[in-house]
Amino acid sequence: MNPKKRILILTPTTLPSVTGNAITVERWKQSLNKKDFLVEAMSTEGTSASDLLEQVKRFQPDLIHVHHAFRAGTLLLHSPFTSEGNGTPLVVSPSGTDINLDLKDPERKESVLRVFRMAHVIVAQGNETEQRLKEHLSELTDRIVNVPKAFSWRGHDRYDLRSIAGCRPGDILFFLPAGIRPVKGNLECLTAMARLYALRQNVWVVFAGPTLDADDTVRFEQQVRRLNTFARWIPLIPPEAIRSALETADVV
Incomplete structure (x- = not known):
């Protein structure tokens, strides 16, 4: 019996924080678990590159998925992670903030672009996002994949x-x-x-x-x-x- 493939998702926030990032990542996590992947999500708020490297060594992911290039992905640019933990395939799903703000910010743009260049696959969550990414990343268009957003209900509690x-x-x-x-x-x-x-x-x-x-x-x-x-x-x-x-x- 083959062991389950392991995916580590990096995101600014995870549940119980009720943010768009946390809810999106939890939806992906639950869906991937149902497809027989072993998935862990890690919040990058207050996390150092050393913390990330320890998590990678412990969990040994087959794939790292970065959700939010600047707030989650830039951890991958820092030592000690760059020297020891950069051999794992990388998927990046940018946020709206990455595209609409960070790529226009002179102090953040180059870091965001470096994260994109590291990615094996760049996930665009919709047609408009795909088009914007292709405008900014003309040399990486072959890595951009359109995966439209979906949703799932977390429960059915009444709220009037x-x-x-x-x-x-x-x-x-x-x-x-x-x-x-x-x-x-x-x-x-x-x-x-x-x-x-x-x-x-x-x-x-x-x-x-x-x-x-x-x-x-x-x-x-x-x-x-x-x-x-x-x-x-x-x-x-x-x-x-x-x-x-x-x-x-x-x-x-």
Whole structure:
């Protein structure tokens, strides 16, 4: 009987942190486990290259999958990992931040490009991402593979978003599940909802997601409090209840 192939996934955060990165990686982990791979996920927040090397020596992965080139992949560029642990095949799945921000940042661009050049396969999670990657990585297009995003429910716990928001019968509930940071457009959405509320007083909006940018969160929280006649912010909805929350909203 052949031993299971081992995959180590590096990501900025893992469960129990409720972030997009953590949920995405957990979905991959569960799916790969069902296909008879042995998968471990490692959070890179607060992790050193020495920590990573120890994990690689312990787990002995057949493949390393980096999810988020800058925040997870740049660990691979540092000693001691570069001197001892760089023989394992590498897959990189960039985040939106990698493509939209880090590749435009003079202080981060070269590090991100180095991670991409190390990869045997670069996973694009959608057509737009694939096109953007090909624009930035014209010499690596043969390594880019389009694997569209999917989803899986973590559970079926009940979560009555309408009651929490304070909706009355007939009210229309908008729902934006996203961490609080500029690239997510939380403040812009809230501003747009304020204009809509000025026209229709039967609308509500609920934002759900953790703080990802401290300064942006301060501004966002101030505005939510000012507009609390129709707006709510819930920092955390348990992953097991997100299906119920989505189903009770009118517009997501």
